[in-house]
Amino acid sequence: MQSMGLEQKIDLLMSMALDDQEGVPPGPRATSSHHQRAGGWRDGTEPAADEQAPSARGLPPRLRHTKDVGALRPLNIRNVRTAGGTRTTLLRILMTNACSFNCHYCPMRRDRNLPRTLLKPDELVRIFLAAHARGWCQGLFITTGIPGRPVKVMDDLIQVLALLRERHGFRGYIHVKMVPGAEDAQIERLTALASRVSLNLEAPCGEHLTQIAPEKNLATTVAALERTRAQVLAGWAEARAGRPPDRLLPGGSAGMTMQFVVGATSDTDRTILGTVSDLYAGGGIHHSQFSAFRPIRETPMEGMKATPALREHRLYQADHLLRQYGFAAGEIAYDDNGNLPLSVDPKCAWALANPERFPVEIRTASYEELVRVPGIGPGTARRIVAERRTATLRGLADLRKLGAVTTRAAGFLTLGGRRLQSVRWAEQLGFWRPEEETGAYQLQYEVSPGTFR
Ligand code: SF4
Numbered sequence: 001m002q003s004m005g006l007e008q009k010i011d012l013l014m015s016m017a018l019d020d021q022e023g024v025p026p027g028p029r030a031t032s033s034h035h036q037r038a039g040g041w042r043d044g045t046e047p048a049a050d051e052q053a054p055s056a057r058g059l060p061p062r063l064r065h066t067k068d069v070g071a072l073r074p075l076n077i078r079n080v081r082t083a084g085g086t087r088t089t090l091l092r093i094l095m096t097n098a099c100s101f102n103c104h105y106c107p108m109r110r111d112r113n114l115p116r117t118l119l120k121p122d123e124l125v126r127i128f129l130a131a132h133a134r135g136w137c138q139g140l141f142i143t144t145g146i147p148g149r150p151v152k153v154m155d156d157l158i159q160v161l162a163l164l165r166e167r168h169g170f171r172g173y174i175h176v177k178m179v180p181g182a183e184d185a186q187i188e189r190l191t192a193l194a195s196r197v198s199l200n201l202e203a204p205c206g207e208h209l210t211q212i213a214p215e216k217n218l219a220t221t222v223a224a225l226e227r228t229r230a231q232v233l234a235g236w237a238e239a240r241a242g243r244p245p246d247r248l249l250p251g252g253s254a255g256m257t258m259q260f261v262v263g264a265t266s267d268t269d270r271t272i273l274g275t276v277s278d279l280y281a282g283g284g285i286h287h288s289q290f291s292a293f294r295p296i297r298e299t300p301m302e303g304m305k306a307t308p309a310l311r312e313h314r315l316y317q318a319d320h321l322l323r324q325y326g327f328a329a330g331e332i333a334y335d336d337n338g339n340l341p342l343s344v345d346p347k348c349a350w351a352l353a354n355p356e357r358f359p360v361e362i363r364t365a366s367y368e369e370l371v372r373v374p375g376i377g378p379g380t381a382r383r384i385v386a387e388r389r390t391a392t393l394r395g396l397a398d399l400r401k402l403g404a405v406t407t408r409a410a411g412f413l414t415l416g417g418r419r420l421q422s423v424r425w426a427e428q429l430g431f432w433r434p435e436e437e438t439g440a441y442q443l444q445y446e447v448s449p450g451t452f453r
Contacts, residue, residue, distance in 0.1 A: 009117045010127060013094045088173055091128055091137040095119055095156060099145030103202075103213040104300040105264045105293060108145045112298050118147065121159040129168060139173030139195070140164070150181030158186060161193035171247035173254070178228065180221055187224055191231045191252045196286070198257040199225050204275035208265035212301070228256055229284040236284070255286030262315060263307025264293040268338030273318055277329035280322065287323060290315040314340040321346055324378055325371050348374045351412060359414045362393055375408030396420060 004012070096118035102109045119127070124142070131137050142160060146153050157176055164170040175196040178187065191197050199221055203209040206218035235251035245253070258279065260272055276288050292312040295302045318340055321327040325347070333349040335341050341349050351358060351374050360369050362384065370381035380403035387393065387402060393415060396406045410421035 004117050006123060006127075009119055009123070012115060012117050013097060013119060088138045089136070090139045090141045090173070090175065091131050092141040092143075093119075093124065093127065095121075095124055095142060095144035095153075095160070096147055097145050098147035100148055101146055101213070101215050103216065105212055105261060105296065107296045107299065109299060112296075116147075121156050121163060124160050125163045125168070128164070129170075132170075132172075139175070141175045143177035144179065146179050146181075150179045151183055151186065153179050154182045154186040154190065158189050158193065161190065165193050165248045169248070175254075178224055180216055180224070182224060184227060187227050188231060191228050192249050194252055195250045196254040196257065197228050197232075197252045198259060198289075199228070200259045201225075201275075202259070202261050203265050204260065204267050204272045205265070208267055212261070212264050225256065225258065225279070226282075228252060229282060232256060232284040256284055257286055257289055259289040259291065262290050262292050262312055264301065264304075268334070269311070269315060269318070269340045270332075270334050270338040272315065273322070273332060274329055276319065277322055288319050290319070308342065310342050311339070314342060314346060318346040321350075326368060327372075345374070347372070348408070358412045359419065360412060361417070362399070362413050362415045363388060373409050373412045375405035375410075375412075377403070380404050 096116070097108050097114070098116040098118055099106070099108045100110055102111055107114070128137075128140050142157065144153055144157065157179070161174060161176065164174065173195045174193070175198065176190060176194045178190065178197055178199050180200075182190070201209075201218065201221055202213055202216065203218065209216055209218045232252040232255065235253055239245065239253070258276075260276075262269075262272065272290075279285055290312045292307040292309050293301075293304070294306045295304045318332050321332065322329065327350070331350060332346060333341070333353045340346055344352070351372070357369075357372070360373050362370075367381050367385050370376050370384055371378055376384070383402040384393070384399070384404075387398075393399065395415065396410060399409065399413075400406050406420075413420045
Protein backbone atom coordinates (compact mmCIF):
# COMPACT_ATOMS: atom_id res chain seq x y z
CA MET A 1 0.00 0.00 0.00
CA GLN A 2 1.46 3.35 -0.99
CA SER A 3 2.21 6.09 1.49
CA MET A 4 0.10 9.10 0.57
CA GLY A 5 -1.02 12.34 2.06
CA LEU A 6 -4.68 12.83 2.84
CA GLU A 7 -5.24 14.92 -0.27
CA GLN A 8 -3.78 12.18 -2.48
CA LYS A 9 -5.80 9.49 -0.70
CA ILE A 10 -8.99 11.44 -1.24
CA ASP A 11 -8.14 12.01 -4.85
CA LEU A 12 -7.55 8.33 -5.50
CA LEU A 13 -10.47 6.95 -3.51
CA MET A 14 -12.99 9.48 -4.71
CA SER A 15 -11.90 8.95 -8.29
CA MET A 16 -12.98 5.34 -7.76
CA ALA A 17 -16.28 6.29 -6.23
CA LEU A 18 -17.80 7.39 -9.48
CA ASP A 19 -20.90 6.13 -11.11
CA ASP A 20 -20.75 2.76 -12.85
CA GLN A 21 -24.11 3.22 -14.46
CA GLU A 22 -23.91 3.70 -18.18
CA GLY A 23 -27.19 5.43 -18.76
CA VAL A 24 -29.66 4.46 -21.42
CA PRO A 25 -27.58 3.45 -24.40
CA PRO A 26 -27.77 5.74 -27.41
CA GLY A 27 -29.66 5.15 -30.62
CA PRO A 28 -32.46 2.66 -31.09
CA ARG A 29 -32.48 1.65 -27.47
CA ALA A 30 -33.44 5.12 -26.38
CA THR A 31 -36.41 4.85 -28.70
CA SER A 32 -37.62 1.63 -27.15
CA SER A 33 -37.28 3.15 -23.69
CA HIS A 34 -38.33 6.64 -24.56
CA HIS A 35 -40.63 6.91 -21.58
CA GLN A 36 -37.64 7.10 -19.27
CA ARG A 37 -36.13 10.36 -18.19
CA ALA A 38 -33.47 11.27 -15.68
CA GLY A 39 -34.85 11.08 -12.16
CA GLY A 40 -38.16 9.52 -13.04
CA TRP A 41 -40.42 7.68 -15.42
CA ARG A 42 -43.02 9.30 -17.54
CA ASP A 43 -45.46 6.48 -16.94
CA GLY A 44 -45.50 7.29 -13.25
CA THR A 45 -42.96 4.89 -11.78
CA GLU A 46 -40.00 6.21 -9.91
CA PRO A 47 -36.44 4.92 -9.95
CA ALA A 48 -35.27 3.21 -6.81
CA ALA A 49 -34.11 5.31 -3.87
CA ASP A 50 -30.45 6.20 -3.77
CA GLU A 51 -29.48 3.96 -6.62
CA GLN A 52 -31.74 4.98 -9.43
CA ALA A 53 -32.14 3.25 -12.74
CA PRO A 54 -29.75 4.56 -15.39
CA SER A 55 -30.33 7.89 -17.04
CA ALA A 56 -29.10 9.21 -20.35
CA ARG A 57 -25.91 11.09 -19.66
CA GLY A 58 -23.46 9.98 -22.32
CA LEU A 59 -20.12 8.68 -21.15
CA PRO A 60 -19.88 7.46 -17.57
CA PRO A 61 -18.55 10.12 -15.21
CA ARG A 62 -15.68 7.88 -14.14
CA LEU A 63 -14.12 8.36 -17.54
CA ARG A 64 -13.66 12.02 -16.84
CA HIS A 65 -10.38 13.14 -15.43
CA THR A 66 -10.90 13.71 -11.75
CA LYS A 67 -7.84 15.90 -11.42
CA ASP A 68 -9.48 18.43 -13.69
CA VAL A 69 -11.80 19.13 -10.83
CA GLY A 70 -9.62 18.62 -7.79
CA ALA A 71 -9.90 16.37 -4.82
CA LEU A 72 -12.32 17.60 -2.20
CA ARG A 73 -14.94 18.89 -4.54
CA PRO A 74 -18.48 17.66 -4.86
CA LEU A 75 -17.77 15.47 -7.86
CA ASN A 76 -18.66 12.27 -6.05
CA ILE A 77 -21.82 13.63 -4.63
CA ARG A 78 -25.01 12.34 -6.07
CA ASN A 79 -28.49 13.73 -5.98
CA VAL A 80 -30.66 10.82 -4.89
CA ARG A 81 -34.13 9.96 -3.70
CA THR A 82 -34.57 8.43 -0.26
CA ALA A 83 -37.05 5.72 0.71
CA GLY A 84 -39.44 8.43 1.87
CA GLY A 85 -39.39 10.01 -1.58
CA THR A 86 -37.46 13.16 -0.68
CA ARG A 87 -34.34 14.26 -2.53
CA THR A 88 -30.96 14.27 -0.87
CA THR A 89 -27.29 14.40 -1.82
CA LEU A 90 -24.81 11.74 -0.80
CA LEU A 91 -21.05 11.82 -0.59
CA ARG A 92 -19.97 8.47 -2.00
CA ILE A 93 -16.58 7.24 -0.97
CA LEU A 94 -14.47 4.12 -0.69
CA MET A 95 -12.77 3.54 2.64
CA THR A 96 -10.06 1.62 0.79
CA ASN A 97 -9.45 0.26 -2.68
CA ALA A 98 -7.20 -2.48 -1.28
CA CYS A 99 -8.66 -5.97 -1.19
CA SER A 100 -7.52 -9.45 -0.22
CA PHE A 101 -10.28 -11.04 -2.24
CA ASN A 102 -9.73 -11.98 -5.85
CA CYS A 103 -13.13 -11.73 -7.52
CA HIS A 104 -12.61 -12.36 -11.21
CA TYR A 105 -14.75 -9.42 -12.43
CA CYS A 106 -13.37 -6.78 -10.08
CA PRO A 107 -10.70 -4.18 -10.85
CA MET A 108 -9.81 -3.99 -7.15
CA ARG A 109 -9.00 -7.74 -6.92
CA ARG A 110 -5.77 -8.49 -5.09
CA ASP A 111 -3.83 -9.75 -8.12
CA ARG A 112 -4.38 -6.58 -10.09
CA ASN A 113 -1.72 -3.95 -10.13
CA LEU A 114 -3.01 -0.51 -9.15
CA PRO A 115 -2.22 2.14 -6.55
CA ARG A 116 -3.86 1.24 -3.25
CA THR A 117 -4.66 3.38 -0.30
CA LEU A 118 -6.87 3.50 2.76
CA LEU A 119 -8.62 6.12 4.82
CA LYS A 120 -8.60 5.66 8.56
CA PRO A 121 -12.05 6.03 10.16
CA ASP A 122 -11.26 9.46 11.60
CA GLU A 123 -9.93 10.66 8.23
CA LEU A 124 -13.08 9.56 6.46
CA VAL A 125 -15.23 11.22 9.10
CA ARG A 126 -13.25 14.44 8.72
CA ILE A 127 -13.72 14.40 4.94
CA PHE A 128 -17.43 13.85 5.23
CA LEU A 129 -17.97 16.50 7.88
CA ALA A 130 -15.96 19.02 5.83
CA ALA A 131 -18.07 18.33 2.73
CA HIS A 132 -21.24 18.41 4.83
CA ALA A 133 -20.27 21.72 6.46
CA ARG A 134 -19.75 23.24 2.99
CA GLY A 135 -23.27 22.18 2.06
CA TRP A 136 -22.04 19.78 -0.62
CA CYS A 137 -23.87 16.76 0.73
CA GLN A 138 -26.51 15.80 3.23
CA GLY A 139 -25.67 12.13 3.64
CA LEU A 140 -22.99 9.50 3.15
CA PHE A 141 -22.64 6.34 1.06
CA ILE A 142 -19.66 4.35 2.25
CA THR A 143 -18.24 1.13 0.90
CA THR A 144 -14.88 -0.53 0.93
CA GLY A 145 -12.52 -3.19 -0.33
CA ILE A 146 -11.54 -5.85 2.16
CA PRO A 147 -7.83 -5.74 2.95
CA GLY A 148 -7.06 -8.50 5.43
CA ARG A 149 -9.71 -9.81 7.79
CA PRO A 150 -13.34 -8.83 7.13
CA VAL A 151 -13.94 -8.40 10.88
CA LYS A 152 -11.28 -5.69 11.02
CA VAL A 153 -12.87 -3.91 8.06
CA MET A 154 -16.27 -4.16 9.73
CA ASP A 155 -14.80 -2.68 12.90
CA ASP A 156 -13.54 0.27 10.87
CA LEU A 157 -16.92 0.77 9.20
CA ILE A 158 -18.62 0.64 12.60
CA GLN A 159 -16.11 3.15 13.93
CA VAL A 160 -16.90 5.58 11.10
CA LEU A 161 -20.62 5.40 11.79
CA ALA A 162 -20.19 5.47 15.57
CA LEU A 163 -17.99 8.58 15.33
CA LEU A 164 -20.51 10.33 13.12
CA ARG A 165 -23.54 9.41 15.19
CA GLU A 166 -22.20 9.40 18.73
CA ARG A 167 -19.38 11.94 18.76
CA HIS A 168 -20.61 14.36 16.10
CA GLY A 169 -24.35 13.80 16.51
CA PHE A 170 -24.91 13.33 12.76
CA ARG A 171 -28.57 12.43 12.29
CA GLY A 172 -28.64 12.26 8.48
CA TYR A 173 -28.76 9.45 5.99
CA ILE A 174 -25.92 6.89 5.93
CA HIS A 175 -25.89 4.00 3.49
CA VAL A 176 -23.23 1.39 4.22
CA LYS A 177 -22.23 -1.76 2.36
CA MET A 178 -21.81 -4.75 4.61
CA VAL A 179 -18.72 -6.84 3.84
CA PRO A 180 -18.88 -10.65 3.61
CA GLY A 181 -17.51 -12.48 6.65
CA ALA A 182 -18.84 -10.09 9.31
CA GLU A 183 -19.64 -11.38 12.78
CA ASP A 184 -23.22 -11.34 14.01
CA ALA A 185 -22.59 -8.69 16.66
CA GLN A 186 -20.92 -6.48 14.02
CA ILE A 187 -23.90 -6.86 11.68
CA GLU A 188 -26.23 -5.80 14.48
CA ARG A 189 -24.12 -2.82 15.49
CA LEU A 190 -23.62 -1.56 11.92
CA THR A 191 -27.32 -1.98 11.12
CA ALA A 192 -28.28 -0.11 14.29
CA LEU A 193 -26.18 2.88 13.23
CA ALA A 194 -27.06 2.92 9.51
CA SER A 195 -30.04 4.29 7.66
CA ARG A 196 -29.61 1.66 4.97
CA VAL A 197 -27.49 -1.48 4.77
CA SER A 198 -26.82 -3.22 1.49
CA LEU A 199 -25.28 -6.54 0.61
CA ASN A 200 -23.70 -7.59 -2.66
CA LEU A 201 -25.08 -11.00 -3.57
CA GLU A 202 -23.38 -10.76 -7.01
CA ALA A 203 -25.03 -13.95 -8.36
CA PRO A 204 -28.35 -15.65 -7.61
CA CYS A 205 -26.77 -19.10 -7.37
CA GLY A 206 -24.01 -20.19 -4.98
CA GLU A 207 -22.30 -22.46 -7.48
CA HIS A 208 -22.10 -19.72 -10.09
CA LEU A 209 -20.92 -17.18 -7.54
CA THR A 210 -17.97 -19.43 -6.73
CA GLN A 211 -16.98 -19.40 -10.40
CA ILE A 212 -16.54 -15.63 -10.43
CA ALA A 213 -15.74 -14.94 -6.77
CA PRO A 214 -13.96 -18.01 -5.42
CA GLU A 215 -13.65 -16.67 -1.88
CA LYS A 216 -17.27 -15.59 -1.56
CA ASN A 217 -20.09 -17.75 -0.32
CA LEU A 218 -23.70 -16.98 -1.19
CA ALA A 219 -25.05 -18.81 1.85
CA THR A 220 -22.93 -16.66 4.15
CA THR A 221 -24.10 -13.45 2.47
CA VAL A 222 -27.74 -14.53 2.59
CA ALA A 223 -27.31 -15.38 6.29
CA ALA A 224 -26.01 -11.82 6.87
CA LEU A 225 -28.95 -10.49 4.87
CA GLU A 226 -31.38 -12.46 7.03
CA ARG A 227 -29.81 -11.19 10.24
CA THR A 228 -29.97 -7.61 8.97
CA ARG A 229 -33.51 -8.14 7.73
CA ALA A 230 -34.69 -9.39 11.13
CA GLN A 231 -33.34 -6.23 12.75
CA VAL A 232 -34.89 -3.94 10.13
CA LEU A 233 -38.27 -5.65 10.44
CA ALA A 234 -38.15 -5.52 14.23
CA GLY A 235 -37.45 -1.78 14.01
CA TRP A 236 -40.36 -1.25 11.63
CA ALA A 237 -42.67 -3.20 13.94
CA GLU A 238 -41.61 -1.06 16.91
CA ALA A 239 -42.17 2.10 14.85
CA ARG A 240 -45.66 0.90 13.93
CA ALA A 241 -46.30 0.26 17.62
CA GLY A 242 -45.50 3.90 18.34
CA ARG A 243 -41.79 3.98 19.18
CA PRO A 244 -40.50 7.44 18.23
CA PRO A 245 -37.76 7.46 15.57
CA ASP A 246 -34.17 7.67 16.81
CA ARG A 247 -32.15 9.36 14.10
CA LEU A 248 -28.88 8.50 15.80
CA LEU A 249 -29.83 4.81 15.80
CA PRO A 250 -32.04 4.44 12.73
CA GLY A 251 -31.59 0.64 12.60
CA GLY A 252 -31.58 0.39 8.80
CA SER A 253 -35.05 1.91 8.71
CA ALA A 254 -34.72 2.95 5.05
CA GLY A 255 -34.81 -0.73 4.09
CA MET A 256 -32.05 -2.90 2.70
CA THR A 257 -30.79 -3.21 -0.83
CA MET A 258 -29.02 -6.06 -2.58
CA GLN A 259 -26.95 -6.10 -5.71
CA PHE A 260 -26.31 -8.52 -8.58
CA VAL A 261 -23.68 -8.52 -11.30
CA VAL A 262 -25.57 -9.47 -14.46
CA GLY A 263 -24.05 -11.50 -17.27
CA ALA A 264 -20.86 -12.52 -15.48
CA THR A 265 -22.40 -15.98 -14.98
CA SER A 266 -24.84 -18.02 -17.05
CA ASP A 267 -27.72 -17.14 -14.73
CA THR A 268 -30.77 -16.05 -16.68
CA ASP A 269 -33.00 -13.09 -15.90
CA ARG A 270 -35.67 -15.59 -14.85
CA THR A 271 -33.27 -17.04 -12.25
CA ILE A 272 -32.17 -13.60 -11.05
CA LEU A 273 -35.72 -12.25 -10.73
CA GLY A 274 -36.86 -15.51 -9.09
CA THR A 275 -34.22 -15.05 -6.39
CA VAL A 276 -35.08 -11.36 -6.07
CA SER A 277 -38.77 -12.15 -5.70
CA ASP A 278 -38.12 -14.85 -3.09
CA LEU A 279 -35.96 -12.47 -1.08
CA TYR A 280 -38.53 -9.65 -1.32
CA ALA A 281 -41.16 -12.02 0.10
CA GLY A 282 -39.44 -11.91 3.51
CA GLY A 283 -39.81 -8.10 3.70
CA GLY A 284 -37.31 -5.46 4.77
CA ILE A 285 -35.72 -5.05 1.32
CA HIS A 286 -36.31 -1.74 -0.39
CA HIS A 287 -35.06 -2.64 -3.87
CA SER A 288 -32.45 -4.53 -5.87
CA GLN A 289 -29.54 -3.25 -7.91
CA PHE A 290 -28.33 -4.78 -11.17
CA SER A 291 -24.91 -4.11 -12.69
CA ALA A 292 -24.15 -5.20 -16.23
CA PHE A 293 -20.86 -7.08 -16.36
CA ARG A 294 -18.00 -5.33 -18.17
CA PRO A 295 -14.64 -7.01 -18.83
CA ILE A 296 -11.75 -5.39 -17.00
CA ARG A 297 -8.21 -5.45 -18.30
CA GLU A 298 -5.80 -7.66 -16.34
CA THR A 299 -8.53 -9.77 -14.81
CA PRO A 300 -9.40 -13.42 -15.57
CA MET A 301 -12.57 -12.22 -17.32
CA GLU A 302 -10.95 -9.60 -19.55
CA GLY A 303 -11.75 -11.61 -22.69
CA MET A 304 -15.45 -11.97 -21.94
CA LYS A 305 -18.07 -10.01 -23.80
CA ALA A 306 -19.72 -7.11 -22.02
CA THR A 307 -23.31 -7.55 -20.95
CA PRO A 308 -25.67 -5.20 -22.80
CA ALA A 309 -26.51 -2.23 -20.63
CA LEU A 310 -30.04 -2.65 -21.96
CA ARG A 311 -30.28 -5.99 -20.14
CA GLU A 312 -29.53 -4.22 -16.87
CA HIS A 313 -32.15 -1.61 -17.74
CA ARG A 314 -34.78 -4.28 -18.46
CA LEU A 315 -34.05 -5.93 -15.11
CA TYR A 316 -34.67 -2.62 -13.34
CA GLN A 317 -37.96 -2.27 -15.20
CA ALA A 318 -39.02 -5.80 -14.27
CA ASP A 319 -38.00 -5.15 -10.67
CA HIS A 320 -40.36 -2.15 -10.67
CA LEU A 321 -43.16 -4.42 -11.89
CA LEU A 322 -42.54 -6.74 -8.94
CA ARG A 323 -42.30 -3.99 -6.33
CA GLN A 324 -44.73 -1.34 -7.50
CA TYR A 325 -47.15 -2.83 -10.01
CA GLY A 326 -48.34 -5.97 -8.26
CA PHE A 327 -46.78 -8.40 -10.71
CA ALA A 328 -45.82 -11.87 -9.48
CA ALA A 329 -42.46 -13.28 -10.59
CA GLY A 330 -44.30 -15.94 -12.61
CA GLU A 331 -46.07 -13.28 -14.68
CA ILE A 332 -42.91 -11.74 -16.12
CA ALA A 333 -42.51 -12.62 -19.82
CA TYR A 334 -39.16 -14.12 -20.87
CA ASP A 335 -37.71 -15.18 -24.20
CA ASP A 336 -36.83 -18.79 -25.03
CA ASN A 337 -33.51 -18.40 -23.18
CA GLY A 338 -35.17 -17.27 -19.98
CA ASN A 339 -34.12 -13.64 -20.40
CA LEU A 340 -36.20 -10.48 -20.64
CA PRO A 341 -36.73 -9.41 -24.26
CA LEU A 342 -34.44 -6.50 -25.09
CA SER A 343 -36.57 -5.06 -27.86
CA VAL A 344 -39.58 -4.25 -25.70
CA ASP A 345 -39.95 -3.31 -22.05
CA PRO A 346 -41.21 -5.98 -19.61
CA LYS A 347 -44.64 -4.44 -19.16
CA CYS A 348 -45.25 -4.30 -22.91
CA ALA A 349 -43.91 -7.85 -23.24
CA TRP A 350 -46.44 -8.99 -20.62
CA ALA A 351 -49.27 -7.08 -22.32
CA LEU A 352 -48.48 -8.58 -25.72
CA ALA A 353 -48.28 -12.06 -24.17
CA ASN A 354 -51.71 -11.60 -22.54
CA PRO A 355 -54.00 -10.19 -25.26
CA GLU A 356 -57.09 -11.49 -23.45
CA ARG A 357 -56.50 -8.80 -20.77
CA PHE A 358 -56.94 -5.98 -23.31
CA PRO A 359 -58.34 -3.57 -24.29
CA VAL A 360 -58.98 -1.99 -20.91
CA GLU A 361 -61.92 0.40 -20.64
CA ILE A 362 -60.57 3.61 -19.23
CA ARG A 363 -63.87 4.76 -17.70
CA THR A 364 -64.55 1.64 -15.64
CA ALA A 365 -61.27 -0.28 -15.20
CA SER A 366 -59.95 -0.84 -11.69
CA TYR A 367 -56.66 0.65 -10.51
CA GLU A 368 -55.11 -2.83 -10.78
CA GLU A 369 -56.18 -3.13 -14.43
CA LEU A 370 -55.08 0.39 -15.33
CA VAL A 371 -51.62 0.06 -13.81
CA ARG A 372 -50.89 -2.91 -16.07
CA VAL A 373 -51.48 -0.87 -19.23
CA PRO A 374 -48.19 0.12 -20.91
CA GLY A 375 -47.71 3.86 -20.53
CA ILE A 376 -49.75 4.07 -17.31
CA GLY A 377 -47.87 3.99 -14.01
CA PRO A 378 -49.17 3.85 -10.43
CA GLY A 379 -49.43 7.65 -10.11
CA THR A 380 -51.31 8.02 -13.38
CA ALA A 381 -53.61 5.09 -12.56
CA ARG A 382 -54.45 6.70 -9.22
CA ARG A 383 -55.12 10.05 -10.89
CA ILE A 384 -57.39 8.45 -13.50
CA VAL A 385 -59.43 6.68 -10.82
CA ALA A 386 -59.73 9.91 -8.82
CA GLU A 387 -60.57 12.07 -11.85
CA ARG A 388 -63.33 9.71 -12.96
CA ARG A 389 -65.24 10.40 -9.75
CA THR A 390 -65.83 14.03 -10.68
CA ALA A 391 -65.29 14.31 -14.43
CA THR A 392 -65.83 12.43 -17.65
CA LEU A 393 -62.66 11.53 -19.52
CA ARG A 394 -63.16 12.41 -23.15
CA GLY A 395 -60.01 11.54 -25.05
CA LEU A 396 -56.27 11.17 -25.28
CA ALA A 397 -55.66 14.77 -24.28
CA ASP A 398 -57.36 14.13 -20.92
CA LEU A 399 -55.22 11.04 -20.38
CA ARG A 400 -52.06 12.95 -21.24
CA LYS A 401 -52.92 15.60 -18.69
CA LEU A 402 -53.15 12.87 -16.07
CA GLY A 403 -49.67 11.60 -16.96
CA ALA A 404 -50.34 8.73 -19.35
CA VAL A 405 -47.87 8.16 -22.17
CA THR A 406 -50.62 7.90 -24.72
CA THR A 407 -48.41 6.83 -27.61
CA ARG A 408 -47.83 3.63 -25.68
CA ALA A 409 -51.14 3.27 -23.88
CA ALA A 410 -53.65 4.09 -26.60
CA GLY A 411 -53.51 0.75 -28.39
CA PHE A 412 -54.40 -1.06 -25.17
CA LEU A 413 -57.39 1.10 -24.21
CA THR A 414 -60.98 1.85 -25.04
CA LEU A 415 -62.84 4.99 -23.99
CA GLY A 416 -66.59 4.60 -23.77
CA GLY A 417 -66.26 1.40 -25.78
CA ARG A 418 -64.31 3.09 -28.58
CA ARG A 419 -60.79 1.92 -29.46
CA LEU A 420 -58.34 4.78 -29.06
CA GLN A 421 -55.83 3.36 -31.50
CA SER A 422 -55.94 0.21 -33.60
CA VAL A 423 -52.21 -0.58 -33.55
CA ARG A 424 -50.49 -1.26 -30.27
CA TRP A 425 -47.37 0.75 -29.73
CA ALA A 426 -45.15 -2.24 -29.03
CA GLU A 427 -46.10 -3.79 -32.38
CA GLN A 428 -44.72 -0.75 -34.15
CA LEU A 429 -41.28 -1.60 -32.86
CA GLY A 430 -39.04 -4.08 -34.56
CA PHE A 431 -37.07 -1.60 -36.65
CA TRP A 432 -34.17 -1.98 -34.31
CA ARG A 433 -31.94 -4.84 -33.43
CA PRO A 434 -30.82 -3.99 -29.90
CA GLU A 435 -28.29 -6.77 -29.85
CA GLU A 436 -26.41 -5.01 -32.66
CA GLU A 437 -25.40 -2.13 -30.49
CA THR A 438 -25.76 -3.38 -26.94
CA GLY A 439 -22.57 -4.31 -25.23
CA ALA A 440 -20.56 -2.19 -27.61
CA TYR A 441 -18.69 -0.44 -24.85
CA GLN A 442 -15.51 -2.07 -23.62
CA LEU A 443 -15.06 0.18 -20.64
CA GLN A 444 -12.57 -0.20 -17.91
CA TYR A 445 -14.09 -0.01 -14.47
CA GLU A 446 -11.93 1.28 -11.67
CA VAL A 447 -14.34 0.00 -9.08
CA SER A 448 -16.29 -3.21 -8.81
CA PRO A 449 -19.58 -3.03 -10.74
CA GLY A 450 -22.40 -2.06 -8.44
CA THR A 451 -20.16 -0.92 -5.62
CA PHE A 452 -22.06 2.34 -5.28
CA ARG A 453 -25.52 1.00 -5.84
S1 SF4 B 1 -15.76 -7.46 -5.51
FE1 SF4 B 1 -15.34 -6.67 -3.43
S2 SF4 B 1 -14.46 -8.42 -2.35
FE2 SF4 B 1 -14.32 -8.91 -4.53
S3 SF4 B 1 -12.26 -8.19 -5.13
FE3 SF4 B 1 -13.71 -6.52 -5.54
S4 SF4 B 1 -13.64 -5.25 -3.71
FE4 SF4 B 1 -12.75 -7.23 -3.18
